[in-house]
Amino acid sequence: MGNIYNFSKNVIQNLIKENKSNNSFIPILLVLSTIPLAFAINNISMGIFLLVAFITFKKETIKFQKELIFPILLYVLMVLSYFWSIDSKETLAALSKEVPLLIIPLGFLIFKTNTSEQKKKIIEYYSYVIVAFVLYYLIRAIIRYFIFGDARMFFYHGENEKDYGLVPKLLNAIHMSVFVAVAFFYFFTKEIKSKIETLFSILLFGFILLLSSKNIILVVVFLSLIHIFFFSKTAHKLRLRNLIVFGLLVGIIFSIGRIKDRFKVEFQTNTDKSLSADVIEGIPQSVHYVSLKEAWSNPTFTPNDYFNGTAFRVYQFRIFRELINENNAFFTGFGLNASYSKIKEKAIQYNLYMGVENDSDSGYQSKNFHNQYVQNFAELGVFGFILLLFLLIVNVKNAIKSKDFVHFAFAFLMISLFLTESFLWRQRGVVFFTMMYCLFNSVPKLRDVHNGSKAE
Secondary structure (H helix, E strand, C coil): CHHHHHHHHHHHHHHHHHHHHCCCHHHHHHHHHCCCCCHHHHHHHHHHHHHHHHHCCCHHHCCCCHHHHHHHHHHHHHHHHHHCCCCHHHHHHHHHHCCHHHHHHHHHHHCCCCCHHHHHHHHHHHHHHHHHHHHHHHHHHHHHHHHHCCHHHHCCECCCCCCCCCECCCCCHHHHHHHHHHHHHHHHCCCCCCHHHHHHHHHHHHHHHHHCCHHHHHHHHHHHHHHHHHHCCCHHHCCHHHHHHHHHHHHHHHCCHHHHHHHHHHHCCCCCCCCCCCCCCCCCCCCEECCHHHHHHCCCCCCCEECCHHHHHHHHHHHHHHHHHHHCCCCCCCCCCCCHHHHHHHHHHCCCCCCCCCCCCCCHHHCCCCCHHHHHHHHHHHHHHHHHHHHHHHHHHHHHHHCCHHHHHHHHHHHHHHHHCCHHHCHHHHHHHHHHHHHHHCCCCHHHHHHHHHHC
16 A cells, blocks of 8 residues: 555656646646546546646747647638538537647647657656556456456447447547557557566557457557567567567467457458448348448448448448539538538438437448548548648658657557548547647757756
């Protein structure tokens, strides 16, 4: 008990010390740490972040950084889309959810910019917070397994909030995988690791596997290999046998139970191969699995046709092209969050499965584009798409320039995730992306860097 007290005391003292050198330290960490919690708690954290920014505001700390202007411009475009939106009510409601694109960069422009060492400290504390969440959900899964006797408690998320699953559906297994992946790379890429840090990296990787997001698992494995063979100090010492051993380990992992099942569906045949999460779960075996070719070219479907993850995204890209051409929406899009009615029209036109009334299964017509690039283009037009590309290009460019592998991992994860998820159209997604983007891409003034060095 005494050790826990001393540890907690040291953590608090270190946080206070870091915050004295930069008032943004605790507010940034607070926002990042509360992302997996209830929306209200995270909203309060963002309110504290902005409040502290204005209270501690000093004219000399204001600086223009083009990297931080891009998210603000994207939000301005969202606001402007209200004036041409085909569903202004939906657009107005969505603007409050997307406001982190404005609030967070504004805070970073006002705050004194964190040095590279302070950024690493924030990521360090964030990673330990994620470890705490992982331990909580693993303990929760064990308890629920003994109560219900269902192994599904250890995998993915349930079909509803009270159903089986490692994390709640509202938190979303794919999104949680991204939050955990950034923390994993912090521990995994440390040059000198303690035994507990090595254990944490194994724990986080195992948790990502249990969450069963195929896209994120493949990206994490790929990035891990890149780090091992190109970035680590021991890269030049590796031999072919190391790669073989690693491949065998990955093969064993992917052959385990439900992890194997989730990947098996992805690669079985041309009719049901997929690299992304299914949008409707629990489909009976008797249904017809739509192939990628059929998703792109069939003149019509039947309610008995099932689209797995990739097939559905192919269909969504198909109707996106049709909607843009048919409605002359290339430059404007349909307005923020206003494309649902058009998606529903296409679902009716193509006779897709429309779900069951008064059931948790809402059908395909209620799903967004599940692709951030397409979502931006469809709702904000070509300029919304270009702004998103600018954000990602700047992120990658600065990640390479900084030689910070955690930043590089975050940049690559976002590029990949945006192919299969409309991540920025979810509150947790937009907060996480904007905060990490601003943290990694804000550059301190030369004077601040020298002052930070003297303080150390």
